Amino acid sequence: MRHVKNHGKNNIALYHLFFHHQDLECQLAMSFRSALQNGKFYLCYQLKFNLTEHSIASDEALIRWNSPVPDNVSPVVFTPAAEKNGIIFELTKWILEEACRQMKQWNQSGHPIKRVAVNISAPLFLSDSLPEMISKILYDYQLPAHQLELEITETAIIEYFDKELHVIHLLKKVEISILLNDFGTGVSSLIYLKKLSIDTLKIDKSFIDGVHTSFEYKALVKMIIQLAKLFKLSVVAEGVEKKE
Amino acid sequence: MSVLKKLGCDSVQGYLISRPEYPDVLNTLYTQKNMDHNKKPQNLIRVLRFLFKTEEL
Numbered sequence: 001m002r003h004v005k006n007h008g009k010n011n012i013a014l015y016h017l018f019f020h021h022q023d024l025e026c027q028l029a030m031s032f033r034s035a036l037q038n039g040k041f042y043l044c045y046q047l048k049f050n051l052t053e054h055s056i057a058s059d060e061a062l063i064r065w066n067s068p069v070p071d072n073v074s075p076v077v078f079t080p081a082a083e084k085n086g087i088i089f090e091l092t093k094w095i096l097e098e099a100c101r102q103m104k105q106w107n108q109s110g111h112p113i114k115r116v117a118v119n120i121s122a123p124l125f126l127s128d129s130l131p132e133m134i135s136k137i138l139y140d141y142q143l144p145a146h147q148l149e150l151e152i153t154e155t156a157i158i159e160y161f162d163k164e165l166h167v168i169h170l171l172k173k174v175e176i177s178i179l180l181n182d183f184g185t186g187v188s189s190l191i192y193l194k195k196l197s198i199d200t201l202k203i204d205k206s207f208i209d210g211v212h213t214s215f216e217y218k219a220l221v222k223m224i225i226q227l228a229k230l231f232k233l234s235v236v237a238e239g240v241e242k243k244e
Numbered sequence: 245m246s247v248l249k250k251l252g253c254d255s256v257q258g259y260l261i262s263r264p265e266y267p268d269v270l271n272t273l274y275t276q277k278n279m280d281h282n283k284k285p286q287n288l289i290r291v292l293r294f295l296f297k298t299e300e301l
Contacts, residue, residue, distance in 0.1 A: 044264035046257060046265070047257070047270075051253060051256060052254060102267050113270070221251055234254040236254065236255045236257055237248050237253045240259075240261065
């Protein structure tokens with residue numbers, strides 16, 4: 001009915017699965033603000049293990065939502081909806097604050113985790129206020145900048161390259177570490193490695209899954225790692241599920 | 245994981261090391277070694293045993 005109303009009334013529309021996704025996004029969008037106010041979002045942390053130092057390198061903060069529609073909706077679904085309706089700014093601010101609060105608590109208890117990584121979506125990199133917001137949060141929680149890492153996706157960079165370049169430079173000025181996520185899945189233009197002041201490359205899971213069984217995938221991963229070393233970047237492999 | 249190390253990878257992330265965990269779980273693992281063994285995430289325990297060279301966890 002909403003689809004017909006949006007397209008000039010006095011009409012009919014056949015149900016399509018796409019409408020279900022639209023409805024879900026509408027429901028989620030309406031629930032976001034109250035969920036944020038009522039503490040329905042929470043963070044989980046996934047460790048990154050340093051293979052050379054045999055220590056915990058850092059951990060990635062991952063948002064989860066105890067959502068009413070439907071139960072525990074995946075971030076893959078609600079993050080794009082949050083980007084569309086603009087609440088991603090408030091949500092990311094909350095994630096940064098919560099991750100920094102947790103990091104401070106770990107510092108105080110002598111926890112071996114020494115750095116926390118937060119995913120930043122593309123629209124935020126269009127905002128000049130991001131570096132200022134991060135600096136304020138770090139100041140509020142008395143955290144040194146090297147204890148925070150920002151993860152950005154390769155596909156996000158392609159879309160807003162020039163603008164993001166500026167924001168990344170601002171972030172580097174305050175010594176924030178930047179990680180390029182999902183490397184290899186987009187166009188993987190080598191010019192990004194030269195122009196962006198990033199510190200780390202994260203190789204996408206799709207490459208890592210094939211590294212044990214496929215010579216081609218192994219060769220690709222080897223090439224990415226060698227390339228990263230030439231640019232003095234460290235490399236994280238994500239989606240590691242096998243001992244071999 | 246060993247293949248990735250040979251290829252020169254610096255760090256790894258994934259279910260072999262640890263699933264996404266509540267901060268309380270990570271806190272408890274480091275601070276209270278007397279936690280009920282069955283409640284601990286097994287992947288993480290393996291890493292922690294390796295890190296701290298102990299079987300106590």
